[in-house]
Amino acid sequence: MSESSGVQPALKVRQQAPSSPGILTHAIHIIAENPVTGLAFGLFTLIVFAALFGPMIAPFDPLASNTTEALKGPTRVHWFGTDQLGRDIFSRVLVATRLDFTIAIASVALVFFLGGLAGVTAGYFGGWVDKLVGRVADTIMAFPLFVLAMGIVAALGNSVTNIIIATAIINFPLYARVARAEANVRREAGFVQAARLAGNSEWRLLLTQIVPNIMPIMAVQMSLTMGYAILNAAGLSFIGLGVRPPTPEWGIMVAEGASFIVSGEWWIAFFPGLALMIAVFCFNLLGDGVRDLIDPQRRT
Amino acid sequence: MIPSPLLAIRNLTVEFATRRGTVTAVKAIDIDVGKGETVAIVGESGSGKSVTSYALMRILDRAGRIASGSMIFSGLELARMPELEMRNLRGRELSMIFQNPRAALNPIRKIGHQIEDVLRQHALVGATQAQQKAIEALANVRIARPEERYHAYPFELSGGMCQRVVIALALACRPQLLIADEPTTGLDVTTQKAVMDLVSELTRERAMSSILITHDLGLAAAYADRVVVMEKGDVVETADADTIFRTPYHAYTRKLMRATPRPGCQLRDLLPEETTSPAPSPVADQPSKQQHAPLLRVENLIKEYPKAKSAGSLLSLLGGKSEEPFRAVNAISFFVGRGESVGLVGESGCGKSTTSLMVARLIDATSGRIEFDGTDLTQIPARQFAASPFRARIQMVFQDPTDSLNPRFTAARAIADPLLRFPRLKHGESMRQRCEKLAGQVGLPLDLLDRFPHQLSGGQKARVGIARAIALEPDLIILDEPTAALDVSVQAVVLNLLQDLKQKLGMSYLFVSHDLHVVGLMCDRLIVMRGGEIVEQGNSADILANPRHEYTQALIAAIPAPPASR
Numbered sequence: 001m002s003e004s005s006g007v008q009p010a011l012k013v014r015q016q017a018p019s020s021p022g023i024l025t026h027a028i029h030i031i032a033e034n035p036v037t038g039l040a041f042g043l044f045t046l047i048v049f050a051a052l053f054g055p056m057i058a059p060f061d062p063l064a065s066n067t068t069e070a071l072k073g074p075t076r077v078h079w080f081g082t083d084q085l086g087r088d089i090f091s092r093v094l095v096a097t098r099l100d101f102t103i104a105i106a107s108v109a110l111v112f113f114l115g116g117l118a119g120v121t122a123g124y125f126g127g128w129v130d131k132l133v134g135r136v137a138d139t140i141m142a143f144p145l146f147v148l149a150m151g152i153v154a155a156l157g158n159s160v161t162n163i164i165i166a167t168a169i170i171n172f173p174l175y176a177r178v179a180r181a182e183a184n185v186r187r188e189a190g191f192v193q194a195a196r197l198a199g200n201s202e203w204r205l206l207l208t209q210i211v212p213n214i215m216p217i218m219a220v221q222m223s224l225t226m227g228y229a230i231l232n233a234a235g236l237s238f239i240g241l242g243v244r245p246p247t248p249e250w251g252i253m254v255a256e257g258a259s260f261i262v263s264g265e266w267w268i269a270f271f272p273g274l275a276l277m278i279a280v281f282c283f284n285l286l287g288d289g290v291r292d293l294i295d296p297q298r299r300t
Numbered sequence: 301m302i303p304s305p306l307l308a309i310r311n312l313t314v315e316f317a318t319r320r321g322t323v324t325a326v327k328a329i330d331i332d333v334g335k336g337e338t339v340a341i342v343g344e345s346g347s348g349k350s351v352t353s354y355a356l357m358r359i360l361d362r363a364g365r366i367a368s369g370s371m372i373f374s375g376l377e378l379a380r381m382p383e384l385e386m387r388n389l390r391g392r393e394l395s396m397i398f399q400n401p402r403a404a405l406n407p408i409r410k411i412g413h414q415i416e417d418v419l420r421q422h423a424l425v426g427a428t429q430a431q432q433k434a435i436e437a438l439a440n441v442r443i444a445r446p447e448e449r450y451h452a453y454p455f456e457l458s459g460g461m462c463q464r465v466v467i468a469l470a471l472a473c474r475p476q477l478l479i480a481d482e483p484t485t486g487l488d489v490t491t492q493k494a495v496m497d498l499v500s501e502l503t504r505e506r507a508m509s510s511i512l513i514t515h516d517l518g519l520a521a522a523y524a525d526r527v528v529v530m531e532k533g534d535v536v537e538t539a540d541a542d543t544i545f546r547t548p549y550h551a552y553t554r555k556l557m558r559a560t561p562r563p564g565c566q567l568r569d570l571l572p573e574e575t576t577s578p579a580p581s582p583v584a585d586q587p588s589k590q591q592h593a594p595l596l597r598v599e600n601l602i603k604e605y606p607k608a609k610s611a612g613s614l615l616s617l618l619g620g621k622s623e624e625p626f627r628a629v630n631a632i633s634f635f636v637g638r639g640e641s642v643g644l645v646g647e648s649g650c651g652k653s654t655t656s657l658m659v660a661r662l663i664d665a666t667s668g669r670i671e672f673d674g675t676d677l678t679q680i681p682a683r684q685f686a687a688s689p690f691r692a693r694i695q696m697v698f699q700d701p702t703d704s705l706n707p708r709f710t711a712a713r714a715i716a717d718p719l720l721r722f723p724r725l726k727h728g729e730s731m732r733q734r735c736e737k738l739a740g741q742v743g744l745p746l747d748l749l750d751r752f753p754h755q756l757s758g759g760q761k762a763r764v765g766i767a768r769a770i771a772l773e774p775d776l777i778i779l780d781e782p783t784a785a786l787d788v789s790v791q792a793v794v795l796n797l798l799q800d801l802k803q804k805l806g807m808s809y810l811f812v813s814h815d816l817h818v819v820g821l822m823c824d825r826l827i828v829m830r831g832g833e834i835v836e837q838g839n840s841a842d843i844l845a846n847p848r849h850e851y852t853q854a855l856i857a858a859i860p861a862p863p864a865s866r
Contacts, residue, residue, distance in 0.1 A: 029319065190704030193662055194768065198718035199691045202683065212708045 040285035060088035107167035119179025137173035227283035312369035340524030395470035401462035412450030460491035488647035561817035570792035601668035643819035646829035701761035759790035
């Protein structure tokens with residue numbers, strides 16, 4: 001039975017037991033059980049594809065204006081129509097995916113790391129760390145979040161990096177609180193006590209016992225805030241903060257198209273708005289699917 | 301038999317749709333319950349006893365369905381009754397008491413109002429008499445000062461009190477059949493006795509029938525007229541309570557009876573006949589080594605907790621005097637010799653768990669000494685104890701095998717966890733080999749080492765927990781109700797395993813439990829605790845045979861008469 005040779009790092013932490021199905025069959029089962037999850041994963045794949053290859057497959061240059069073709073409705077050539085400068089809206093929507101997606105991913109990753117760590121530490125150790133994290137979160141929550149984000153971008157300057165930072169800051173309380181609550185209930189769990197008996201230091205306990213076990217709930221949180229982050233970035237651009245025209249970005253495009261709706265050119269604002277809606281919708285649905293996928297209890 | 305029983309279950313089959321196809325939880329069973337009769341359904345986990353009762357109440361979860369069979373309850377076919385009519389019967393004709401009384405009550409509604417809800421639901425009372433009736437119902441279940449308690453919330457009541465309220469709820473509409481699903485599992489023995497006495501008295505008074513679902517043969521023997529034994533979805537034996545325990549007919553019934561700890565039996569007696577190993581190791585035979593310096597000596601140990609901070613904390617902020625702290629453990633002293641097993645017994649809230657956590661150095665004591673092998677461990681704060689060399693010498697096995705394993709670690713990873721911090725590998729031995737050796741010692745099949753906790757059974761998880769505790773070859777293991785969450789037959793095996801390991805590895809045990817029979821089997825000496833104090837300690841055989849303190853006497857008397865003594 002001894003399958004490991006002596007030299008090898010003896011302990012194999014396998015991702016799944018031999019008797020349990022692989023990740024792929026598991027994913028198929030999850031999707032079959034809940035078709036909505038399948039839809040969300042499908043949309044997600046589409047968004048990732050557009051973000052990766054958008055600029056390559058776009059039929060027109062998103063920045064090239066062509067005044068002879070200005071303000072045309074959807075046609076066979078220009079699927080989503082053209083804007084006031086004759087730019088192809090389909091190409092612009094496609095190319096904008098990468099920017100919006102990057103902002104969302106970067107800000108969520110940032111807040112996951114900072115908020116999650118702060119929350120877990122607060123929940124696990126309690127005391128003054130808990131008080132400090134709690135009050136910081138309360139202070140952020142005391143502002144209307146969008147106004148706070150506007151203030152941060154206005155103060156730090158109009159750039160993509162600052163949009164990411166602002167979006168991360170306004171999401172901080174959500175992450176810190178969820179992580180705190182989850183760490184707090186597990187602080188005295190049997191397996192944590194057992195690991196303490198095994199001589200693990202408190203920080204090691206936190207990282208090996210607590211953090212992996214709150215990942216499912218954090219993943220759901222990430223998925224939900226992804227949609228919110230995209231919306232927030234687009235909102236900032238819409239009111240003129242953040243990304244500047246002529247960069248293709250959904251928020252700016254909606255803002256530019258808004259003034260043409262009254263005169264009947266609905267497509268300029270509609271299609272970027274639709275893209276925004278689909279992205280947010282997708283991330284919200286994805287939350288449940290992600291939880292089902294990475295929760296070990298579901299793998300029976 | 302009674303000509304037409306109140307309830308006749310015929311050929312009942314219940315199926316569950318799962319990921320791996322259909323699972324038949326209950327296989328074509330027949331059960332009769334006569335009028336005024338108490339029938340106990342006994343079995344271990346997975347025997348289908350709870351599923352049967354859920355099917356009867358028609359509260360199976362969505363995946364489950366009644367595949368075939370009939371359930372005739374006073375002329376009505378329950379198996380195919382429309383949900384709307386069923387709703388009328390529930391609570392009025394058929395009632396159920398659940399395992400966890402706290403979960404069965406709405407935490408934010410006054411208990412009196414909850415009883416009124418049931419009465420109104422079945423239109424038995426108008427708004428005006430509702431309160432009167434509810435108070436009456438509370439008085440009927442022997443709740444003192446019912447007018448006052450009418451306004452109480454569930455969290456203000458003890459577990460036993462909550463279970464009484466649940467019984468009041470179940471009986472409020474005077475049903476004909478009461479189903480009690482493990483009604484006393486989470487309760488102390490003395491509370492269990494009070495609750496069960498109450499249930500049997502009330503059902504007799506009202507000529508009600510009842511079904512008692514339990515894993516405890518002693519409880520079934522003490523309170524049921526007839527006993528139905530279930531195994532893996534089948535009814536294997538049905539007989540009168542007297543005969544079944546005197547002359548059990550089915551092998552499974554015999555196995556269950558053997559595995560139930562009872563006075564006057566030895567640890568090996570619990571195992572099934574065919575597997576009895578030739579090395580009997582009665583506890584009493586051990587040479588007493590207590591003459592040497594004891595391994596663990598606890599002196600005047602005190603643990604105080606600050607009182608719940610409500611108004612108190614605000615007052616103390618304003619400079620007011622803080623309240624007297626609550627003393628969970630009040631100046632106790634005892635010792636554990638080398639190679640000795642000492643039992644720590646008491647009901648919930650007696651301070652036994654707090655004591656064990658202090659000895660395990662997971663929490664700090666307020667004052668007192670914990671001398672381990674000549675060193676006072678209270679000098680090392682609990683936070684820093686992980687780095688101390690003593691850490692490896694004091695280990696613990698936890699009560700709930702599920703809760704004590706990290707759900708994201710495989711069994712091998714869990715066992716290896718202590719070894720990663722305190723390398724104890726023999727020369728040229730890999731971690732994997734060490735884990736396999738430990739698994740072998742606790743009888744865990746090696747192919748289970750790569751499984752996650754949720755893929756293991758309760759007994760297997762308990763073995764993983766034990767393997768982890770012995771991995772560092774400790775001198776003292778604290779066993780915190782190690783078998784409380786296990787079936788009796790598994791408990792028998794685990795207790796024997798622990799006893800064997802102790803002799804093989806020369807460890808000492810501090811065995812924390814509420815079950816006097818189990819402690820009597822395992823331990824040389826006994827410590828009985830109540831309200832944070834030791835009321836009696838001494839040789840376990842002596843204490844069990846003639847307890848001196850009245851609390852110990854009450855504890856022993858409250859244990860339901862085990863089948864063999866009938």
